[in-house]
Amino acid sequence: MRVVRTTKELREALEYMRMGGHTPIGFVPTMGYLHEGHASLIRRAGEMSSTVVMSIFVNPLQFGPNEDFASYPRDERRDLELAEREGADIVFIPSVEEMYPQPVLTKVSVGALTTQLCGASRPGHFDGVTTVVSKLFHLVQPDYAFFGLKDAQQVAVLRRMVSDLSMNVEIVACPIVREGDGLALSSRNVYLSGEERTQALVLSRSLRETRQAIEAGKVTTADEARQLLASVISTSPLAVIDYVEILTFPGLEALEGGSLISNAEGEIIMALAVKFGRTRLIDNNVFTPKEVHALV
Template sequence: MRVVRTVEQLREALDYMRMGGHTPIGFVPTMGYLHEGHASLIRKAGEMSRTVVMSIFVNPLQFGPSEDFSSYPRDERRDLELAEREGADIVFIPAVEEMYPQPIRTRITVDSLTAQLCGASRPGHFDGVTTVVSKLFNMVQPDYAFFGLKDAQQVAVLRRMVSDLNMNVEIIACPIVREADGLALSSRNVYLGSEERTQALVLSRALREARKAIEAGAVQTVDQARGLLISVISSSPLAVIDYVEILSFPGLGALDGGSLLSGAEGEVIMALAVKFGRTRLIDNNVFIPKEVHALV
């Protein structure tokens, strides 16, 4: 595994791989503090690619003024051990000054898809995501890029960016990886106190209960499902709801007629953002209403 820290070093390493026929190239962008969710992305990239590139960069553009950029967890040594163990070939770890050597005047904005969910709660966040990812795509020029579905809105936004701008890369969405007790893996889980960690399990439980109710036919509308999700989450005294939404996916629009079973032609997402103390967690479940309808 080769570790590079400048764009020039990255391009030299990739030129060497391409000249040796080590293509296609798979790319896993991360902000570090890696966990099993990231490991699953590296493994999937290895299955589909001859060369696996991973980036570790905590991107200041996607953090708001009151958010946790300076305290975001970092552990480079641990990250590199995991990356090598899982089979990464090149790890790109740029400094902020390498990524942004001068004040940036160009940003990528994806309208509509960023107006709700985390985009509404974190203004400017997705502009920071799309801008840094487009820069990284230009640097790496991968054939495939791998992202976890825990941040399903990010997947939807990046797929639209790639389509709109004719970028020659395929976005591969990978399943959410969870702890044995159901908590979705996140680098921010380290912030949770023991009681907050216990109560955070209400997120996956709410999604499971709502999905079961939909499959049983007990819940058939957006309002009913949203009410059930809010009721279950509110049973946790420490839970402070940011949003609970049910939308089409990947379009992230309202469902026609508000019906879960007959009002949506494609996929539907139940998406949550909830704070436990200072820690904001997201989770979701994506399903196809017509398939659920067949179970009722």
């Protein structure tokens, strides 16, 4: 495994791999503090690609002024051990100065898909995501890029960016990876206290129970589903709901409150964001109502 820290080193390493015929190239962009969810992305990239490139970069553009950029968990040594164990070939770890040597005047913005869910709660967040991912795509020029469905809105936004800008890369969405008790893996889980960690299990339970109620025909409309999600989450005294929502996926269009879920065309997403103390967690479930077929 080769570790590179400058764009010049990255281009040289990729040129060497391409000249040696080590294509296609799979790319796994991360902010580090890697866990089994990231490991699953590396493994999937290895299944589809001859060369696996991972980036580790905590991107300041996607953090708001009162968010946790400075305190975001970092552990480079541990990250590199995991990346090598799972089969990454090149790991790109640039500094902020390397990525942004001058003030950023050019940004990539995806319109309607970023106005709800986390986009409404974190203004400017997705502009930071799409700008840095676009830059990384230009640097790596991957054939495939791998993202977890835990942030399903991010997957939808990046797929639209790639389509709108005719980028020659396929976005591969990978399933959510959970702890044995159901909590979706996240680098921010480290912030949770013991009691917050226990109560955070209500997130996956709310999605599971609402999904089961839809399957059983006990919940038939979008409003009923939202209400059930919120009522289950509210059984946790520490939970502070940011949003619970039901939208089409990947278009992220709202389902009317009284509309029948079974009439929705294609896939829908039940998405939620909830705070436990200072920690904001997201989770979701994407499925096809007519088939009731889980994708995550």
